[in-house]
Amino acid sequence: xxQEPVDSLKIVVxxxxxxxxxxxxxxxxxxxxxFHQDDKFAELLDYYCEGPGRHGAxxxxxxxxxxxxxxxxxxxxxxxxxxxxxxxxxxxxxLICQGHPLVIRALARFAKAPGCxxxxxxxxxxxxxxxxxxxxxxxxxxxxxxxxxxxxxxFDDVRIEHGHQREVAHQFDVTxxxxxxxxxxxxxxxxxxxxGCFFVTQxxxxxxxxxxxxxxxxxxxLYLRWAFVNDFWFALWHGILVCxxxxxxxxxxxxxxxxxxxxxxxxxxxxxxPPRLESAARRLLKQSSYRVLCMxxxxxxxLRTYQGGKQYVNSGTWTExxxxxxxxxxxxxxxxxxxxxxxxxxxxxxxxxxxxGRHSVEDELNW
Numbered sequence: 001x002x003q004e005p006v007d008s009l010k011i012v013v014x015x016x017x018x019x020x021x022x023x024x025x026x027x028x029x030x031x032x033x034x035f036h037q038d039d040k041f042a043e044l045l046d047y048y049c050e051g052p053g054r055h056g057a058x059x060x061x062x063x064x065x066x067x068x069x070x071x072x073x074x075x076x077x078x079x080x081x082x083x084x085x086x087x088x089x090x091x092x093x094x095l096i097c098q099g100h101p102l103v104i105r106a107l108a109r110f111a112k113a114p115g116c117x118x119x120x121x122x123x124x125x126x127x128x129x130x131x132x133x134x135x136x137x138x139x140x141x142x143x144x145x146x147x148x149x150x151x152x153x154x155f156d157d158v159r160i161e162h163g164h165q166r167e168v169a170h171q172f173d174v175t176x177x178x179x180x181x182x183x184x185x186x187x188x189x190x191x192x193x194x195x196g197c198f199f200v201t202q203x204x205x206x207x208x209x210x211x212x213x214x215x216x217x218x219x220x221x222l223y224l225r226w227a228f229v230n231d232f233w234f235a236l237w238h239g240i241l242v243c244x245x246x247x248x249x250x251x252x253x254x255x256x257x258x259x260x261x262x263x264x265x266x267x268x269x270x271x272x273x274p275p276r277l278e279s280a281a282r283r284l285l286k287q288s289s290y291r292v293l294c295m296x297x298x299x300x301x302x303l304r305t306y307q308g309g310k311q312y313v314n315s316g317t318w319t320e321x322x323x324x325x326x327x328x329x330x331x332x333x334x335x336x337x338x339x340x341x342x343x344x345x346x347x348x349x350x351x352x353x354x355x356x357g358r359h360s361v362e363d364e365l366n367w
Contacts, residue, residue, distance in 0.1 A: 004343060005056040011048055012160060012338035014065035014296025015317040016041070017125060019074055021099025022364070029364075031212050032073050032205070034319040035100070036364070040335060041318065042106035043357040049113040057341075060116045062107075063153065065296045065315060066123020066162030069096050072200040073125075073208075073215075080201045084191040089128035093137045104141050111144040119147040122172070123297070124164035125200070127191045130177045150174060158340065158348050159290045163297030163314075166280040168266040170196035170297075195249060195267055203245050207238060213322060218299050221274050222324035278304065281312040292350045294338050300325075301336035303352040313338050313350050 017034040024030050047053040048060055071084065074092045081088055097104050110116050120129060120138070128134045129148055139146050151174055152161040164170035171194050179192050191197075207214050211234070217223040227235035246267075277298045285293055285306060294313050301316025316336035323329055335355040342348050 006341045006343045007057060008059045008061075008342040009048065009054065009057040010061045010063055010338075010340040011044075012063045012065050012294050012313075012315050012340065013041075013068075013318070014121075014123065014162065014315045015067040015299055015319070017067055017070040017073070017317075017319055018096050018100050018103065019070055020095050030099075032075075032208065033099075034070065034073075034216065036320075037318045037333075037335060038100055038102040039360075040355060040357045042102050044337070044355045045106045045110040049110045049116045058115050060113075062110060062116070062118045063160055064118065064120045065160055065294065066121050066164070067125040067296065068120065068123070069093070069128070070125045071128040072197060073205055080205050082198065082201055084128055084131075084193065085188045086131040086133050087188075089131050089191075090133040090137050092128065093134050093141075097137075097141045108142045108144070111142055111146075117147070118142070118144075119149060119153065121153060121160065121162055122148075122150045123162040124170040124172070124194070124196055127172065127177070127193070127197065130191060150177060154290075156348060157289060157291040158294070158350070159284075159288075159292070160294040163277050163280075163295035164196075166277060166297075167196070167275055168263060168270050169199070170194055195263075198249055199245070203242070210234075216319060216321045218321055218323055219325060223322075226324055277314070278302065278312065282306060285310045285312060292340070292348060294340075294350065301334055301352060303350075311350055313352055315352075 016037075019033040019035065020030060022030060022033055022036060045062070054060060069092075071081070071089065071092050073080070074095060076088050076091050076095070081092070107118065111118050122129060129138075130150060135146070135148055150172075152159050154160075165172070165174075173192055173194075176192055178189050181188050204215060211231075224235070277295060277300075281293050281295060282304070284290070291309065292311050292313065294315065296315045296317075298314065299317040299319070299321055300314055302312070302314045304312045306312070315338045316334055318333075318335050320331060320333045322331050335357075337353050337355060338350060339353050340348050340350045
């Protein structure tokens with residue numbers, strides 16, 4: 001069946017978690033690197049900007065819907081950031097660009113094609129994009145202007161957001177994304193990290209050196225049940241460490257942190273009753289005039305159609321993950337993304353896609 005020509009295309013991707021590259025300076029594998037699909041992503045961008053996937057569209061927009069660069073797992077001078085100063089964030093940006101030259105070149109080709117633009121949405125792993133120096137470094141690396149957004153992207157009856165704001169532990173204060181120098185002894189302005197960012201930089205990154213897969217399991221609540229049965233002592237000990245870490249972070253004052261008791265209580269409530277992104281999406285669609293809601297964040301690619309034709313679409317991830325969900329049990333690499341198309345006066349049409357690309361003869365494994 002021949003594809004109908006379209007007027008506008010939007011390609012939505014999220015949660016690539018680009019780090020410093022596949023290998024360290026000494027040539028050894030970088031165990032903190034999650035993204036190994038540089039060539040496949042380059043193929044996808046070429047396909048939609050100048051290839052047959054464009055279908056005559058006058059406008060093609062790549063929407064990077066958060067957690068594209070993973071600033072929380074990139075060490076600068078051997079240290080993971082417990083505070084995101086502008087100078088450290090800029091250096092981390094340069095390290096990520098150097099580690100993924102194929103991705104940067106593909107983004108540059110895409111942005112230079114007629115009618116193609118790039119938008120970068122804030123996620124909970126890439127808060128560094130709020131700094132002007134980071135924005136300039138990215139625009140300079142790609143060779144063109146990028147639109148940066150720190151809140152939801154809305155057009156017509158479509159809303160695109162990363163999804164982290166639906167969880168208290170990962171919520172940024174969008175009215176105060178940075179904290180000024182001065183109070184409590186801060187020497188420079190820093191990003192106003194939510195609890196989740198501190199948890200990743202100071203706890204999860206250390207745990208990954210013992211269990212590298214810890215950041216690639218979904219849904220995490222089901223992994224915890226598995227761990228207490230199959231990896232009991234590790235789960236018990238780290239459960240105790242998590243409790244100690246929480247007390248330290250939420251009840252002890254520190255110049256790099258800012259916390260309120262009300263938010264601490266809300267985080268505790270979430271720990272006891274973890275929120276589900278799909279449920280939050282369904283409520284939002286029911287209570288609003290949006291017809292299509294796109295998210296990322298939880299790495300669970302899904303498309304749900306509700307009453308009245310309203311849709312929730314999650315772009316998933318391009319990193320390998322292990323699912324403990326009975327419907328998708330096992331280790332997977334899906335390379336999912338969202339395609340939103342507009343033709344004439346018809347409403348925007350959203351679909352969940354999987355990119356296969358060219359066949360690869362071999363891949364390097366880092367298990």
